[in-house]
Amino acid sequence: MDQNSLPPIQTSARDDAVLKALVGFVRAEALQPGERLPTERILAERLKVSRNTVREALTRWEGLGLVERRQGSGTYLKAAVSHDMLHMPLTLAGGNDFTSLMQTMEIRRALEAEAAALCAERASQADIAEIARKLDIMEQAFRTRDGMSSEEDWEFHQAIYRASGNPLFEQIIAAMYELFHRFWEHPLGVRDFGHASFPYHRTIYERIAARDPQGARAEALKLIATVEDDLKRGAAKLKLSSQT
Amino acid sequence: MDQNSLPPIQTSARDDAVLKALVGFVRAEALQPGERLPTERILAERLKVSRNTVREALTRWEGLGLVERRQGSGTYLKAAVSHDMLHMPLTLAGGNDFTSLMQTMEIRRALEAEAAALCAERASQADIAEIARKLDIMEQAFRTRDGMSSEEDWEFHQAIYRASGNPLFEQIIAAMYELFHRFWEHPLGVRDFGHASFPYHRTIYERIAARDPQGARAEALKLIATVEDDLKRGAAKLKLSSQT
């Protein structure tokens, strides 16, 4: 017998029911991100549940980043919601050791290369112009501040993800933003971390503009490789300077 | 002025404090996944907060999959926790339309190819033996039932992710399990969905066993390509049969 033909009955799912009702409400009212939801007290009264139950439900949504609560002001929608949403609560063990950072780079390598290739295939002229704009900003920031800028660099890559034609890339990588950016916060003491990656930003752009997926993929891989090299340099340095 | 020089102050974070204390408790008691946490009432008393606050905190952890609550029994640890955990609550718009499924496959293609390549580089002999075992099970299931088996197929791929030497792959893909498996639940009406992918499971294994990263990557890409073809077949069929 198929296990799925007899799912466990749901005896109690009060807060789930609240969320379901809330999805319906958002749809019915066509609420956009940024707009305010009804107050907890009103929700409790309308749904005939206690305010605590409403709060547990909203806490779950808040944890998923769907909603933001501001004391004294209200509860605000932060993202679009729909009934067929898929939640991927992914919690990773952190750490700024060499191994963790290297593992992060392997994920980024996989996603970045694919996104660059897809982008070269599909990006519209407007997308490419936008990427060029971000590239200019980044290069200028590099020259004036004489070093990689985390913010501008990120925006450049983000533009590529967005132009890949697959919103999942942008969403996944945005969720991993914090993970990726631990490099710039704790670059293992490497001076000029990321310097070597600078020229490849332009070469990636050129391959994309030339509609060359394999070329774009190759340049993206080169960029990641320089970052990995910086990482290894930092790790070697650490090993020399101190032993814990 | 730099926007970051005046960050908003943190006024109150009762439930965050509860979670922080709980992390300390788990560490101090060396609790393993599966073990039971103190009851909500005890936590409330010990931490000098109300049970409601404890519940909000635990609700957050439950949403992150770190903890499981069983009424009448207790709250159980589901995963290792540490103070430097990174949360990636990723919610994706669902949908079983062709576009959504295709986008999912592009993510899988990126991760699967990279994982297969890394696996070919790093897998231990024991890892390879385990992959071979899963492959045998899957192939036998295929023959007896004359069709791809979602469960056994998944275990085979999971073994590869695990042997990639990078736990992030397994974690990310496990979180996306539901996303990937909508293919088998709603294969767009394609009979024998996934049939064409069958032979590539063995070729992937062979390239891994031969320590051939590029070969493993290529075979993984071929496997994904067959699934994408099935998908396109299904989409074309749908287009013919009905117009919404």
Place this chain on the structure above:
DNA sequence: GTGCAGAAATTGGTTGGACCATTGGACCAC
């Protein structure tokens, strides 16, 4: 002693009501 049914205790789930802290607008004096 063993086995088992039922009572009792334990534990998460829910309720209702209260009060606090923050917010944001209304209003006012200057």
Place this chain on the structure above:
DNA sequence: GTGGTCCAATGGTCCAACCAATTTCTGCAC
């Protein structure tokens, strides 16, 4: 306008109880 004060609205916390599922204990029949 500017700045200050007040006040209602709103999320945050607390308390005390009860409900529902689960586990544990008890005592009886054998």
